[in-house]
Amino acid sequence: NTTRTVYDDEGTAHSVSFTRPADVAITVAITLVKAASGYAGDDAVETAIGAITSRPGWDASWSSVVAAAQAVEGVLRITTIALNGGAAFTNIAINTRQRAVYDSGAVTVTSSTGTP
Numbered sequence: 001n002t003t004r005t006v007y008d009d010e011g012t013a014h015s016v017s018f019t020r021p022a023d024v025a026i027t028v029a030i031t032l033v034k035a036a037s038g039y040a041g042d043d044a045v046e047t048a049i050g051a052i053t054s055r056p057g058w059d060a061s062w063s064s065v066v067a068a069a070q071a072v073e074g075v076l077r078i079t080t081i082a083l084n085g086g087a088a089f090t091n092i093a094i095n096t097r098q099r100a101v102y103d104s105g106a107v108t109v110t111s112s113t114g115t116p
Contacts, residue, residue: 021056021099026092027106028065029082032075033114039074042109048072050104060084060092060100076116 003017028049048068054060062081069075080088094100 019097021097023101024060024092024094024098025106026060026100026102027084027108028102029080029085029108029110030065030069030078031080031110032069032112033077033079034111035074035076035116036113037074039111040072042111044072045069045075045109045111046104046107049107050102052102054094054100054102056099057094057096058100059094060102062089062091065102076114 001017001019003015005013006016007013030045030049032045045068048071049065052064052068054064060083062083065081065083066078069078082088083090083092086092092100
């Protein structure tokens with residue numbers, strides 16, 4: 001718990017207590033098909049996924065991962081995604097006192113070359 005003192009319009013002090021949400025680390029394993037040329041690289045996919053921001057209470061969503069990966073140059077399609085080692089294309093439930101945190105260092109990308 002954290003307590004701060006705030007002042008109202010009349011200058012009266014009030015103590016306000018609050019808590020911060022606990023971070024929940026999200027690992028990602030993603031398999032994708034890339035273009036034969038122009039693919040920005042696995043590192044670019046890892047960075048894009050690591051940049052996903054989440055609000056407290058928002059589930060860790062595989063669709064957010066798809067959106068981030070598809071925005072990377074040369075990604076043609078996503079064939080599978082697993083969050084936190086779970087079943088493919090399954091979200092991770094996050095409660096209102098938690099926040100999903102994606103880290104590019106916790107992303108494993110498997111890419112193969114294909115055609116559109």
